Structures are given as C-alpha cells and as structure tokens.
Amino acid sequence: MATALLLSGGLVLIATVILLIKQYDTRTVLIGSGILLCCLSLSPLSAFDAFAQRMTTTALVQSICSSMGFAFVMKYTQCDLHLVRLLTGSIKKLGILLIPIAVVVTFFISIAIPSAAGVSAAVGATLIPLLIASRIHPAIAAGTVITGTIGATLNPGIAHNAQIAGIANKQIIDFVIYHMPLSAGIMAIGAVCLTLVAVLRKEIRLTPEQLLLAQDSTDGKSATITLEESVKVNLLWALAPFMPVILLVLSSLNMLGDTKLSVTAAMIIGSLYALLVTRSNPKNITSEFFNGMGSSYANILGIIVAAAVFIEGLKACGLMGNFIQFLIHEPEFARWGGSVGPFVMGMVTGTGDATAFAFNEAVTPSAHQFGFLPENLGAGVMYAACVGRNMSPIAGATIVCAGLAGVNPLAVAKRTALGMIISLLAIALLWMGMQ
Numbered sequence: 001m002a003t004a005l006l007l008s009g010g011l012v013l014i015a016t017v018i019l020l021i022k023q024y025d026t027r028t029v030l031i032g033s034g035i036l037l038c039c040l041s042l043s044p045l046s047a048f049d050a051f052a053q054r055m056t057t058t059a060l061v062q063s064i065c066s067s068m069g070f071a072f073v074m075k076y077t078q079c080d081l082h083l084v085r086l087l088t089g090s091i092k093k094l095g096i097l098l099i100p101i102a103v104v105v106t107f108f109i110s111i112a113i114p115s116a117a118g119v120s121a122a123v124g125a126t127l128i129p130l131l132i133a134s135r136i137h138p139a140i141a142a143g144t145v146i147t148g149t150i151g152a153t154l155n156p157g158i159a160h161n162a163q164i165a166g167i168a169n170k171q172i173i174d175f176v177i178y179h180m181p182l183s184a185g186i187m188a189i190g191a192v193c194l195t196l197v198a199v200l201r202k203e204i205r206l207t208p209e210q211l212l213l214a215q216d217s218t219d220g221k222s223a224t225i226t227l228e229e230s231v232k233v234n235l236l237w238a239l240a241p242f243m244p245v246i247l248l249v250l251s252s253l254n255m256l257g258d259t260k261l262s263v264t265a266a267m268i269i270g271s272l273y274a275l276l277v278t279r280s281n282p283k284n285i286t287s288e289f290f291n292g293m294g295s296s297y298a299n300i301l302g303i304i305v306a307a308a309v310f311i312e313g314l315k316a317c318g319l320m321g322n323f324i325q326f327l328i329h330e331p332e333f334a335r336w337g338g339s340v341g342p343f344v345m346g347m348v349t350g351t352g353d354a355t356a357f358a359f360n361e362a363v364t365p366s367a368h369q370f371g372f373l374p375e376n377l378g379a380g381v382m383y384a385a386c387v388g389r390n391m392s393p394i395a396g397a398t399i400v401c402a403g404l405a406g407v408n409p410l411a412v413a414k415r416t417a418l419g420m421i422i423s424l425l426a427i428a429l430l431w432m433g434m435q
Contacts, residue, residue, distance in 0.1 A: 002318060008040050009317035016310070020345070023394075026354045030306035037313025050312035054305045060162050063172060064300055065293040066267040067157020070244060071113065072292030073271045073285055077278045079240035080113050080122055086238040088126045096204050098134055099144055100191035102127050106148025107187045112241030114155035116389065117396035120145050124404045132405065137203030138214050139411040140194065142401035146390050146416055147190035149397055153183050153386060156248050156263050159300050160356060164378035167364050172263055173248045179379040182431050186383060186423045190390075193419030201415075215406035236277040243270040307357040314362065324366050331370040334363065338377055339384040339428040346388025350395040356385040372432065380432040384424060391420040 016033040020026060031051075038047040054060075074080045087105045094101055106123050113119040124145045131141035152158060156172045165175040198204050206214065244266035251261040261269075275285045314320040327334045338359055346352025360378050367374040389395045393409040402409040 005041060005317050006319060006322065009037055009314065009319040012037055012040075012317075013314070013319065017345075020354060021348050023349065026351075027302045027306040030303075030310040030354060030358075034306070034309035034311070034313035037310075038316045041313070041316035041318075043316045046312050046316055047309050050308045051305055054308035055301070057166075059166050059172075060159065060301065060304060061297070063157050063162040063263040064159050065296050066264040067114070067155065067244075068296030068300070069289035069292035070157070070267040070270050071115065071118070072288040072295070073274055074113065074241050075118075076284065076288040077237070077240070077274045077280050079237045079274055079278065080109075082233050082237040083109060083112060083239075083241050084122050084126055086233045086235070088123070088130065095134070096195065096199070098131060098136065099140065099195045099198055099204075102131060102141075102144035103148040103187060103191035103194065106145050107151035109241075110149050110151030111154045111245060114152035114158050116146075116149040116152060117400055119149055119152070120397040120400040121404075123148075124401050128401065128404045132211060135204065135206045135211065137198065137201070137206060138211065138405035139402075139407045139415050140198045140203050142398075142405040142407060142412045143194050143415045144191075145401050146395075146397050146412065147194055147419060148187065149390065150183060150186050150190065150383075150386055153382060154180060154245075156245065157267065159304060159353075160360075160378075160382040162263075163304065163357065163360055164364065164375065164382065167360065167378055168373075168375040170375060171252070173252045175375060175379075177249075177252065178375060179383075182379060182383060182427070185426065186387065189423050189426065190416070190419035193422060194415060197415050197418055234277075237274075240270065240274040240277065243273050303354055304357050304361075307354060307361055311358055311362045320362055324363070324369070327363065327366070327370045331372070334367070334370055334372060334377065335380075335428055335432045338363065338381045339424060339432065342381050342385035343388035343424050346385045346390075346395075347392045350389060350392045350398075352385025352388045356381050376432055380427050383427050383431075387420040387423045387427070391417045 012033055016029055019029045034050070035044065035047045038044050087109060106119065106127065109123055110116075110119045113122060124142070127145055128138070128141045131144065132138050153160070154176055155161070156176050161172050161176055165172045168175060170178070244263070247261055247266045247269060248263065250256050251259060271285060271289055274280070275282060311320065342352040342355045342359060345355040359381050364374050364378045364381070367377045389397075391413050392398060393413040398409045398412055402412050405412070
C-alpha cells in the first residue's frame, strides 16, 4: 500500500511540474495537486487544515501585505519616478561604463520597488532609451535592467524574506543584512558578464543603421527612441521609497533607542511620510494602501498558501518524509536540488517563486539534519529562483524590457544567460556551503 501511494504521489508530482511549465495558474495547480494527494492518502481534511493555517500566518501576512500597500502608495504619489529620475539623471556620457552603472542603478531602485516587472517598467522607460542613445545594443540595454532587478531581494517586505526569516528564527531585517553580500555579489557578476558579452559581441558604439537592424521590426519600434522630458526631481519625494528600509536598518542598529520597528510599522510610517511631502489626498492614499494589501494577499500570499497545501499532500503520501531521509544520507543533493531546481523552473516558467516557496516550506526547516544552515539554504533557493527568472524569455520583466528596447525577449535572455549561470554556480558552490 505504501509503495503504491509513493508511486501515485510521484506521478502527481510529475504532472504538477508539467502543468506549471505549461503556464497553468500556479495556485490552481498547487492546491488541486495538494488536495488530490491528501485524498489519495485518505486524509483529505489535512489539505484544508494546511490552507487555513498558512492563510493566517501572522509574520507573512503583516510584512507582505503592508509592503505591497506601501508600493501602491509610491506608485500613486509618483515618488518612485522621482527616485528613478534622481539616480539616472547624471549617467549619460559614461561610454561602456554605462552598462554596469545601469545595473547598479536598477539594483538600488529595486530595493525600494521590489517588483521585477514594476521596476522594469519604471526604470526601463528611462534607462533603456538612454543606453540605446549611447549606441549600445538594445538587447544589452534591456539586459542591464533585468540584471539589476536582483536588488529586490533586499527589500524586507518580500515574501521570501519573511518566510525564510521565520524558518531560521531571525528578525527579517537581520536576515536581509545577512544575505546582502550574496545579492551584491550576484549583481556584480551579472554586471561584469553583461559588459563582457557586449564587448565580445561588439555591441557597443553601434552606428544608427546597426541599431535599427538590431531591433525587431515586428515590434514596430525604431532605434530613434528618445528620453521622456525630464522632470525636476524633488529630493524629499525621491527619498520616500527608501524610507521604510532606512527606518528598519536604523532600528536594527539600535539607533532609534529602545524602539524596535516591525516591517508593518516601517511601511505605514513610509506611507505617512509620502502623504506629508507630496500633500496628496489622505483618502486616496488610504485607498491605495489597502488596495495594495488586497492585491498582495491574492497574488503573493495566494501562492504561499497553495504551496503549503501541496507540501501537505507530499507529506501525507510519504514523499516528503522519504525525500528528507534521502537528503540526510545524500546532503550534496540539497545543494544542487535547492539551486538547480528553482533555477530551471524560474527559467522555464518565468517565475521560480512557487518552487522556491515549496522547497523552503518543505526542506529548509530540516536543513540542520543534513549539514546546512536554514538561512543559507533558504537564501540560496530564493536567489537561484531569481537568477533563473532573469534569464527567462517569458518572465514579465524580460517581456517589458524587450518591448521597451524593441527586441525579441529571447535576444535579451541570451545576453543575460552568462551572468546568471555563473551566479547559479556561485550560489551552489560558495554560498550554500557556508557554515
């Protein structure tokens, strides 16, 4: 009976992966598979118990919902655009250095705007035309923005940070500071590799004719993209997106006295700051904040809840227990399974979030049993999923940037691939082995 259940579970697992690759709705696939596995295990109610338990996990709900509420406020007040203008206003004549600097600029803006597609639209509308006007290949220009989106991992409000910090029993901001060197390292690898690709492919200092040929004529674009009219940057507005991060860091360093700010408090204070400096309508600010909270629950927490139901199904049928025992005896598989698996899923599906959430939900709590630190394994899984997404031609950020540059998304993915593959090796060989 146990063997038949394991085989059935394996078939459901394979079917789940195939459905995710085919771009079926992530939440529907994971919840459906989880309920099916629990039913096969004659324990259907355990799926619903897992659903109910995860949907009310305090730390996740508070940090994720408040962070997305703050993001909606930044978009409504246009403080995010002032930040973009501030950081991109003085880098027009840097030649080949424009490539790594554009990556760094996007990296820092991504910390404040932690949506890969969102920051690509906000930053790409300025940076991509700037790079093309500097005679850099449009696909390289798009690749700089995508490479820099790794900075979103340093935002305390993203779901992965909340999940892994809870598993590792760390404060969220302490966990963010802990994996900051990895984020900076991946950004540096990506920037250097993208510059190297541009040099080796001779995709800098192109002529207008070469720029025109480089763009995808089917997109109806031309190489004569121009920058939008610059707006006068308000420094107080530009500071607003970073306000919660600054407050959390100061609190972590005990620079606010005995006050220990939570992520939720920091996001609300940041929103109040934006309200004051922009003198926006308080009613609209409040509405945007709650709209963001609702959006995050549906789209981000929904995946976490669905992953919890799926993991409960894997536990019920015995697959998860057997997998943990396998990792105890073959710990190297955790290193490569936790890196290559999310990386491949991120590349194939355009988002590795579901895989990363599921792996960290199921395996990372047991990391000590097979010789890993939970914070190292969890962060490695998170970053592997991110770099996989950054070389996916169907990721939302890639599609946005490719559209702004007027090229095929696959052309962009080809140019980011080298940096992302080297980053994956660094994650697996260097980061995950740290003790």
